[in-house]
Amino acid sequence: MALSLPPGLTHAEVSFLAEMETVTIVPRQRLDSIDLLSGKTPSLRPPHRVDLSLWLALLLKKQRRANIVPPPWLHPASLSEIVQRETKENPTAFSEPPPVPSRPNIHQPGIAARQNNNETVQLSPPFQASCTADAPAGYLPYHWMEVAEMLLTFAGDDMISLGSAGEIRGLLRDLTEVRAAKMRDSTKTLGADGENVGGVVSLRGVGAMELAENRGFILGVVDGMRRIGASVEATRREQEEEMGGPGGGGGGGGRGDDGDDDSDEDMGI
Amino acid sequence: MPMYGDLGNKLALHAKRTQNLAHLPPYQAELVRAVTREVRDLDKEVTTLLEPFQGSFDPAADHATACTLLVNHLSMRRNKRCLLAYHRTRTDKLEEHVWNGVDVLDLVAQQQAGGGNGAAISGEGGASSSLSPQEEDYVRQYGDLLAAYKGQWTDIDLTGSLEPPRDLFIDVRVLKDAGEIQTEYGYVAAVHGSSRICCAGH
Amino acid sequence: MSYYDIDAILTDAEKIPCTFQLDIPDLGYLDNTPSQPLKAGTKVNLPLWLAEMLVIANTGAADNKTFVTFDLPRALGNDVVQALKADPRAVPLRDQSAHFYGLATHMLDLSEEQELGSVLRKTFVTRAAEISLHARKVGSIGHKAKSKGEGASEMGSNLGLGGAGEEFLRGLDEWERSLFRKAHEGAKAGKDWIESVKKN
Numbered sequence: 001m002a003l004s005l006p007p008g009l010t011h012a013e014v015s016f017l018a019e020m021e022t023v024t025i026v027p028r029q030r031l032d033s034i035d036l037l038s039g040k041t042p043s044l045r046p047p048h049r050v051d052l053s054l055w056l057a058l059l060l061k062k063q064r065r066a067n068i069v070p071p072p073w074l075h076p077a078s079l080s081e082i083v084q085r086e087t088k089e090n091p092t093a094f095s096e097p098p099p100v101p102s103r104p105n106i107h108q109p110g111i112a113a114r115q116n117n118n119e120t121v122q123l124s125p126p127f128q129a130s131c132t133a134d135a136p137a138g139y140l141p142y143h144w145m146e147v148a149e150m151l152l153t154f155a156g157d158d159m160i161s162l163g164s165a166g167e168i169r170g171l172l173r174d175l176t177e178v179r180a181a182k183m184r185d186s187t188k189t190l191g192a193d194g195e196n197v198g199g200v201v202s203l204r205g206v207g208a209m210e211l212a213e214n215r216g217f218i219l220g221v222v223d224g225m226r227r228i229g230a231s232v233e234a235t236r237r238e239q240e241e242e243m244g245g246p247g248g249g250g251g252g253g254g255r256g257d258d259g260d261d262d263s264d265e266d267m268g269i
Numbered sequence: 270m271p272m273y274g275d276l277g278n279k280l281a282l283h284a285k286r287t288q289n290l291a292h293l294p295p296y297q298a299e300l301v302r303a304v305t306r307e308v309r310d311l312d313k314e315v316t317t318l319l320e321p322f323q324g325s326f327d328p329a330a331d332h333a334t335a336c337t338l339l340v341n342h343l344s345m346r347r348n349k350r351c352l353l354a355y356h357r358t359r360t361d362k363l364e365e366h367v368w369n370g371v372d373v374l375d376l377v378a379q380q381q382a383g384g385g386n387g388a389a390i391s392g393e394g395g396a397s398s399s400l401s402p403q404e405e406d407y408v409r410q411y412g413d414l415l416a417a418y419k420g421q422w423t424d425i426d427l428t429g430s431l432e433p434p435r436d437l438f439i440d441v442r443v444l445k446d447a448g449e450i451q452t453e454y455g456y457v458a459a460v461h462g463s464s465r466i467c468c469a470g471h
Numbered sequence: 472m473s474y475y476d477i478d479a480i481l482t483d484a485e486k487i488p489c490t491f492q493l494d495i496p497d498l499g500y501l502d503n504t505p506s507q508p509l510k511a512g513t514k515v516n517l518p519l520w521l522a523e524m525l526v527i528a529n530t531g532a533a534d535n536k537t538f539v540t541f542d543l544p545r546a547l548g549n550d551v552v553q554a555l556k557a558d559p560r561a562v563p564l565r566d567q568s569a570h571f572y573g574l575a576t577h578m579l580d581l582s583e584e585q586e587l588g589s590v591l592r593k594t595f596v597t598r599a600a601e602i603s604l605h606a607r608k609v610g611s612i613g614h615k616a617k618s619k620g621e622g623a624s625e626m627g628s629n630l631g632l633g634g635a636g637e638e639f640l641r642g643l644d645e646w647e648r649s650l651f652r653k654a655h656e657g658a659k660a661g662k663d664w665i666e667s668v669k670k671n
Contacts (some may be wrong), residue, residue, distance in 0.1 A: 004431070005431060012433055012435075012667075015433075016433035016435075153668055183603075184600050184603040184607075188597070190592070209664075212657070213658065214654075214657055215657070217599075217650060217657055221595075221650065224650070225592060227572070228588065228592055230580075231588070232588045274518065274521070278481075281477055285477045288477060318497075333494060336493070336495050336525070337495060337496075337497040339525065340498060340521065343520065343524055347483075351480060353475065354474070354475045358475070358477060
């Protein structure tokens with residue numbers, strides 16, 4: 001009862017987490033390292049670029065102590081490339097997330113190894129440097145929507161080097177719309193019949209904010225499908241059980257009632 | 270055609286409406302009484318039906334009676350479910366109010382005192398409380414329980430806001446006079462009872 | 472869905488056509504004739520909570536007869552199924568039953584209507600995409616539609632959706648209304664968040 005929030009992260013929570021993304025800044029003033037819970041910040045020596053958390057970068061920006069270097073993927077050329085990919089090249093799938101950094105493996109030449117044995121590279125989205133000046137162009141990072149919105153709102157003048165704010169916002173809006181339409185249609189294949197029952201399309205590459213927005217709806221559709229299919233599924237399992245045989249193995253394990261019946265019996269009546 | 274279970278269904282409809290309301294509508298004392306009366310009547314009927322058999326009833330031998338008994342049983346079970354669900358919906362709502370810090374009993378008192386205003390809210394209930402005496406008791410005890418639970422952690426407010434901070438600065442309550450504190454924004458005088466000091470959000 | 476689930480309880484009140492298979496002296500009231508016995512072959516509309524058990528319960532007789540047999544309710548009749556096959560979006564499900572899918576899943580449990588199951592799946596998914604589209608549109612117009620309480624019909628009205636959209640939203644059953652609410656809340660939370668960034 002205590003938690004009144006729906007399952008999953010809310011928009012405000014996602015936005016809060018996005019502020020942990022690392023961005024690149026050019027300091028305008030010297031500032032010594034600060035000892036924070038999350039570790040020491042790098043000391044700032046103009047005009048050397050450093051990477052630090054978005055929340056700190058935004059604070060310094062608001063105090064005019066630093067400029068933020070826009071991440072390459074926010075460039076209009078990069079954004080229009082992604083729009084092109086989302087609309088023309090692959091109108092049904094979401095575009096790929098940024099590639100995982102990799103390098104050649106010394107012991108097995110020709111096979112790329114992920115760099116995660118090197119402690120300085122982290123792979124999970126909040127720690128992967130996908131919004132710094134070195135991030136690859138042409139890929140949308142996990143927190144693309146939040147980071148783009150915050151950078152354009154608070155560091156709009158730093159983004160001018162990319163192109164006009166209006167142009168960038170326009171492209172972002174196009175992307176949002178195209179991807180929202182894909183989200184809407186993502187559950188359509190669930191209705192497919194017979195053997196090749198479809199699932200929700202792959203959500204690989206979908207951003208955190210998009211997930212927060214669509215979680216309720218998509219889970220609702222999936223749950224509805226489950227409930228409509230529950231009795232058919234139960235019949236199928238029974239048949240499998242009666243036949244015994246090799247087919248029975250597949251349906252096993254998850255046996256038992258789907259817990260969805262009227263639970264009058266549970267009340268011990 | 271009035272039928273067994275119809276009254277229970279009315280309760281369920283009330284519960285459905287309650288779920289979508291911000292406030293708690295008046296307790297349907299009359300309806301609840303009617304439904305429980307129906308269950309008692311049904312039970313009496315079952316006893317009468319079974320009486321001639323002297324405890325040795327065989328359903329396979331007397332289908333008609335078996336069917337009647339089944340219908341009676343199902344009607345009682347249905348009524349029980351409606352009754353429980355109705356009350357559960359209301360206690361859920363009450364618990365929500367308690368967690369949100371709404372003083373339910375105070376609200377009730379205001380409604381009663383409000384006269385003209387109260388009539389609009391409590392509707393058919395007139396000037397009486399929208400809670401049953403049992404519910405009032407429930408709220409009081411649940412409130413005590415929550416207070417005792419919260420009391421274990423003095424430095425965390427369990428019923429506080431769940432929104433993550435948007436600013437790097439949050440309000441804190443100063444417990445001890447720490448004199449003047451220097452921040453990068455200049456000086457903030459921190460005296461006992463006042464409340465403003467900064468904390469980094471991450 | 473739990474024991475206390477109000478929607479499940481209300482769904483259980485939906486009635487289906489049943490036929491009694493034997494004479495029962497004391498149940499005349501079910502056919503509105505309390506003083507007379509209920510004759511075998513009498514057709515009565517019974518709520519699911521009663522019908523379901525009577526259909527399953529065995530009389531214990533040698534011929535394995537049940538107390539009642541049932542037919543599919545009109546809401547799931549051939550006309551409706553054919554209309555759904557033609558265009559799921561054109562059928563106002565609410566006019567058939569406010570608990571259309573709930574009723575349907577109960578009937579699927581009782582009878583093995585393979586075809587009905589697949590028509591329903593297709594219907595649900597097709598309409599869901601449409602619901603999501605409307606929920607987003609309503610949000611983008613920026614009206615503060617009350618997402619709870621009032622039905623989807625009121626959410627849709629006065630929002631400039633046009634007659635067709637409004638009509639579609641009015642025809643949503645309870646499951647679909649809840650989907651609409653979820654989709655609308657998601658879209659609205661997104662808009663609110665962008666606003667909140669600007670204010671900060």
